[in-house]
Amino acid sequence: MRFIVYGAGAIGGVLGARLAGAGKDVVLIARGAHLEAIRRDGLTVEAPSGRTVHPIKAAAHPAEIEWTQGDVALLAMKGMDTEAALRELAAVAPPETPIVCVQNGVANERAALRMFANVYGVCVMFPATHLEPGVVQAQSEPITGLLDLGRYPEGVDDTAEAIAAALRDATFESVPRPDIMRWKYTKLLMNLGNSIDALCGRDEDRSDVLARIREEGEAALAAAGITFTPWETDRERRGDLLQVKPINGQQRSGGSSWQSLARGTGSIEADYLNGEIVLLGRLHGVETPVNELARRLANQAARAGTPPGSFTPDRILELVH
Numbered sequence: 001m002r003f004i005v006y007g008a009g010a011i012g013g014v015l016g017a018r019l020a021g022a023g024k025d026v027v028l029i030a031r032g033a034h035l036e037a038i039r040r041d042g043l044t045v046e047a048p049s050g051r052t053v054h055p056i057k058a059a060a061h062p063a064e065i066e067w068t069q070g071d072v073a074l075l076a077m078k079g080m081d082t083e084a085a086l087r088e089l090a091a092v093a094p095p096e097t098p099i100v101c102v103q104n105g106v107a108n109e110r111a112a113l114r115m116f117a118n119v120y121g122v123c124v125m126f127p128a129t130h131l132e133p134g135v136v137q138a139q140s141e142p143i144t145g146l147l148d149l150g151r152y153p154e155g156v157d158d159t160a161e162a163i164a165a166a167l168r169d170a171t172f173e174s175v176p177r178p179d180i181m182r183w184k185y186t187k188l189l190m191n192l193g194n195s196i197d198a199l200c201g202r203d204e205d206r207s208d209v210l211a212r213i214r215e216e217g218e219a220a221l222a223a224a225g226i227t228f229t230p231w232e233t234d235r236e237r238r239g240d241l242l243q244v245k246p247i248n249g250q251q252r253s254g255g256s257s258w259q260s261l262a263r264g265t266g267s268i269e270a271d272y273l274n275g276e277i278v279l280l281g282r283l284h285g286v287e288t289p290v291n292e293l294a295r296r297l298a299n300q301a302a303r304a305g306t307p308p309g310s311f312t313p314d315r316i317l318e319l320v321h
């Protein structure tokens, strides 16, 4: 089994390095200054226990790879980049290639299933950071992350079992689950706070706005008839497996959307996190004003190059109407 990690940022970079470190065959697909730095210097992984450099093969495009049977594509770009990436992938990768969505949100799997028959969802509990070209950070040790997975829309097969086993060899916890999307919907509810994390940072009390955003999320899922893993079950699964520790004396700065603003990428994943709830609300007659505002403000901030932490939670609640 060869792992093609498409989108070698925080999640893809650390995942690729950990799989390569466990002796698996890995190719990264990256772009821009990050690709140049990986090709020139190798991929640097910073972790609480220290820094390692990994000379991993890196391609600029799926077309640079000679795809063979046994290749598995791990999608690790943010949701807004998935469709474009899938189109490039589908032009060159065999249609039976397993496509594994190591991503937040619930829309990636459906998009992949239009083009590929074997699609897998992963519930990504995996704190990682990417702020400078060539460098990614793995915040949790000794377990790097929890990556339970299953076939989309449901089921478990030999491929899911084999990928989970490879992940377990590579410092991850991974359980194949027939109902992976139920876990991913719980994670979606959690990720509704990503835009608030990006807009407000973590210094002020965000509990009111987070509670409202999540209430809207649960109401929209209920109206759509979508069930999710109970919070208690999710908490039990996590237990204290993730041990987030400082790196170079610094605490984790912010989540994946915060990092989009910090890196000034010009885009953010909010349409696929808060926007998923807004979409369900519109389809099923549930008002979701806080998610809609968070989605809009996050996009405006990304487009304008506004740094993270420029809003306050109170200001966001004032703007809701």
Ligand SMILES: NC(=O)C1=CN([C@@H]2O[C@H](COP(=O)(O)OP(=O)(O)OC[C@H]3O[C@@H](n4cnc5c(N)ncnc54)[C@H](OP(=O)(O)O)[C@@H]3O)[C@@H](O)[C@H]2O)C=CC1
Binding pocket: 006, 007, 008, 009, 010, 011, 012, 029, 030, 031, 032, 034, 060, 076, 077, 078, 079, 081, 084, 085, 102, 103, 104, 105, 124, 125, 126, 127, 128, 129, 130, 255, 256, 259, 265, 269
């Ligand atoms: N970071 C975290 O701690 C966690 C993240 N997640 C989820 O994991 C997913 C990935 O997030 P994260 O790793 O943080 O994101 P990053 O932005 O760090 O990494 C994504 C990478 O994919 C690259 N990319 C996008 N499209 C292409 C393409 N067509 N070709 C080559 N490279 C491409 C991006 O390049 P560029 O920078 O040029 O856009 C970027 O380097 C998201 O769904 C996120 O929500 C889940 C749990 C935790």
Ligand SMILES: CC(C)(CO)C(=O)C(=O)O
Binding pocket: 104, 124, 126, 127, 128, 190, 191, 194, 254, 255, 256, 257
């Ligand atoms: C839960 C959280 C915020 C953890 O990093 C995450 O999933 C993300 O960064 O996208």
